[in-house]
Amino acid sequence: TVVEVKGKQVRIGIDAPRSYIIHREEVYICIQEENRRAAEESPLSLAGLKNLLGKL
Numbered sequence: 001t002v003v004e005v006k007g008k009q010v011r012i013g014i015d016a017p018r019s020y021i022i023h024r025e026e027v028y029i030c031i032q033e034e035n036r037r038a039a040e041e042s043p044l045s046l047a048g049l050k051n052l053l054g055k056l
Contacts, residue, residue: 001013001015
């Protein structure tokens with residue numbers, strides 16, 4: 001529901017359980033892209049991990 005209109009800005013209210021996380025679409029897309037990048041395998045990080053484990 002629309003809570004407030006101030007100039008060119010509109011403040012909305014969303015009725016959802018507090019356990020739900022609500023994001024605007026552009027924020028959600030950025031989060032998903034960052035998660036994909038973080039999940040990609042990196043040969044450098046794998047080699048570094050192998051090197052580190054070899055020193056234990």
